[in-house]
Amino acid sequence: MTNVKLLPAEMSNEPIRHPTHHSFAGPQAVLLETKLVPPRVPAALVARNRLLRNLDAALSHRLTLLSAAAGWGKTTLLSAWATEHPHPLAWVSLDELDNDATRFWTVVITALRTCVPTVGTLALAMLHSPEPPPLTIILTVLLNELGAVSEPEIILLVLDDYHLIDDPAIHEGLTFLIDQLPAHLHVVLATRVDPELPLSRWRVRTEIVEIRAADLRFTAAEAATFFTQALDDVLADDDVRLLEQRTEGWVAGLQLAALAMRQRTDRPAFVRMFAGSHRYLLDYVQEEILQRQP
Numbered sequence: 001m002t003n004v005k006l007l008p009a010e011m012s013n014e015p016i017r018h019p020t021h022h023s024f025a026g027p028q029a030v031l032l033e034t035k036l037v038p039p040r041v042p043a044a045l046v047a048r049n050r051l052l053r054n055l056d057a058a059l060s061h062r063l064t065l066l067s068a069a070a071g072w073g074k075t076t077l078l079s080a081w082a083t084e085h086p087h088p089l090a091w092v093s094l095d096e097l098d099n100d101a102t103r104f105w106t107v108v109i110t111a112l113r114t115c116v117p118t119v120g121t122l123a124l125a126m127l128h129s130p131e132p133p134p135l136t137i138i139l140t141v142l143l144n145e146l147g148a149v150s151e152p153e154i155i156l157l158v159l160d161d162y163h164l165i166d167d168p169a170i171h172e173g174l175t176f177l178i179d180q181l182p183a184h185l186h187v188v189l190a191t192r193v194d195p196e197l198p199l200s201r202w203r204v205r206t207e208i209v210e211i212r213a214a215d216l217r218f219t220a221a222e223a224a225t226f227f228t229q230a231l232d233d234v235l236a237d238d239d240v241r242l243l244e245q246r247t248e249g250w251v252a253g254l255q256l257a258a259l260a261m262r263q264r265t266d267r268p269a270f271v272r273m274f275a276g277s278h279r280y281l282l283d284y285v286q287e288e289i290l291q292r293q294p
Contacts, residue, residue, distance in 0.1 A: 031106070031107060031110055034093070035092060035093045035094075035095075035107065036090075036091055036092065036093075036107075036110065036111050036114060037091060038078065038079040038082040038083070038089075038091045038158075039075055039076075039079050039093070040079070041076070041079050041080050041083055042076065044229040044230060045076070045080060046218075046222050046225050046226050046229070047225075048077060048080070048222065051077055051211065051215065051216070052077075052080070052081055052084065054209065054211055054215065055077070055078075055081045055188070055211070057209045058156060058186045058188055058209060059087075059154060059186060061186065061206070061207055061208055061209045062178050062179075062181050062186065062187065062202065062207040062208065063178055063186075063187050063188075063189065063202060063207060063208045063209070064186070064187070064188045064189070064208070064209045064210075064211070065188075065189050065191070065194075065199070065208060065209070065210045065211070066078070066188070066189065066190040066191070066211045066212075066216075067189075067190075067191050067192075067193070067194050067210065067211075067212055068192070068211075068212055068213040068216050069192055069213065070192055070252070071250060071251060071252025071253070072213055072216040072217075072250065072251060072252070073216055073251040073252075074160075074190040074216070075160055075161075075190060076251075077216070078158055078160065078188065078190055082158070085156065087153060087154040087155065087156060088115035088116075088153055088154075088155050088156070089115070089155075089156045089158060090108075090111035090112045090114055090115050090155060090156065090157045090158065091111060091158045091160070092107050092108060092111045092157075092158065092159050092160065093160050093161060094107075094159060094160060094161045094162060094164050094165060095161070095164060096164055098164065098165065099164060099165050099166060099167050099170070100167065101135065101167055101169040101170050101173060102127060102128070104165065104167070104170050104173075105123075105127055105135070105138070105139075105173065106124065106127060106128075108157070108159070109123055109124055109127075109142060110124075111157065112142075112146070112155070112157065115153075115155050116146065116149055116152075116155065118145070118149070119142065119145040119146055119149065120142060120145065122141050122145070123138050123139070123141045123142040123145070126138045126141065135169065135172075135173045135176075136173075136176055139173060139176055139177055139180075140180075143177070143180050143181075143182065146182050146185055147182040149184075152182070152184040153184065154184050154185075154186070155184060155185050155186070156186050156187075156188060157185065157186070157187045157188065158188045158190070159187070159188070159189050159190070160190045161190065161191070161192075162189045162190065162191040162195055163191040163192040163193050163195070165195070166196075168196070171195065171196045171197060174187075174197065175197055175198060178197075178202075216249075216251070217248060217249030217250070218244060218249040218250075218251055218254060219244075219249065220240060220241055220244050222249075223240050223243065223244040223249065223254060224237070224240045226251075226254055226258070227240060227243075227254070227258060230255070230258035230262075231258060231261060231262065231267075233267075235267065235271075236268065239267070239268055239271040242271055242272075242274075243257050243271055243274065246274060257274055260274075
C-alpha cells in the first residue's frame with residue numbers, strides 16, 4: 001500500500017478536531033502495563049476452533065468486529081487467539097479513563113510500539129505538544145511510519161471493551177486510521193454495542209469481518225465439553241441440551257449453572273429447575289448489565 005502523505009495543516013481542513021478537555025498528563029505519563037497484555041486464558045478452556053478460524057480472517061480485512069452483550073466470551077476468545085497467533089499483536093484493554101482522545105491515542109501508540117519500537121515517537125511528541133496539530137496530522141505521521149517499516153510483519157491491533165468509548169473525536173480518529181491502514185496492519189474491536197463507526201460502508205467494501213452473539217453461542221457439543229471440564233463429571237446428554245437451550249448458549253449462563261451445580265448432589269433435579277430466575281444468574285445480570293445502563 002502506498003504510504004499516506006503528510007498533509008500540510010492548511011490543506012487538512014481539520015476534519016477531526018483535537019480535543020482540549022480532560023487532557024492526558026503528558027508524554028511521560030505512566031501507563032498500566034497490564035492494559036497492554038491479553039488477559040490470562042482460563043486453565044479450563046473449551047477449544048473453539050470454528051471461531052478461531054473466523055478471527056484468522058482478520059488478516060484479509062481492515063477490521064474485525066466482535067459485538068455482543070456482556071458474558072458472551074469475547075475477551076476470552078481473543079485472549080486464546082492471541083496465545084496461538086504467530087503474528088505480533090498490540091493489545092489494549094480499554095477502560096473509562098481512555099474515553100479521552102489524548103489518552104486513547106497515547107495508549108494505542110504505546111501498544112503499537114510494543115510490536116514496532118521504531119514508530120510513534122514523533123506522533124506522541126505531537127500529541128502532547130502545547131499546541132498539538134489536528135489529529136489527522138498526528139495519525140498521518142504514525143501511518144507513514146508504520147507503512148515505511150522495512151519488511152513489515154503482519155500486526156494486529158486489538159481494542160477490547162470499545163463500548164466504553166463514546167468521544168466522537170476518538171470515533172473519527174479511528175475511522176481515519178482504519179480507512180488508511182497499511183496492508184500489514186489489521187484492527188480488531190471487541191464491544192458490547194456497535195460503535196459509532198461507518199460499519200455499513202466497510203461492509204459494502206467487504207473490509208470487515210463480524211462475529212456476533214449468534215456466532216459466540218456455545219453449541220451443544222461445546223457445552224458438553226465445558227460442563228465436563230467445569231464439574232469433573234459428565235452430564236447426561238439431555239441435561240446438557242436443556243441447559244444449552246435455557247441459556248441460549250450464553251457462556252456466562254453456562255458458567256453460573258456450573259457454579260450452582262457444584263453445590264448440588266442431585267444435578268439432574270437442578271437442571272430441571274434451572275431458569276432465568278436463578279439467584280446467580282440474576283446477580284450477574286444485575287451487576288454486569290443492568291447497573292451499566294443509563
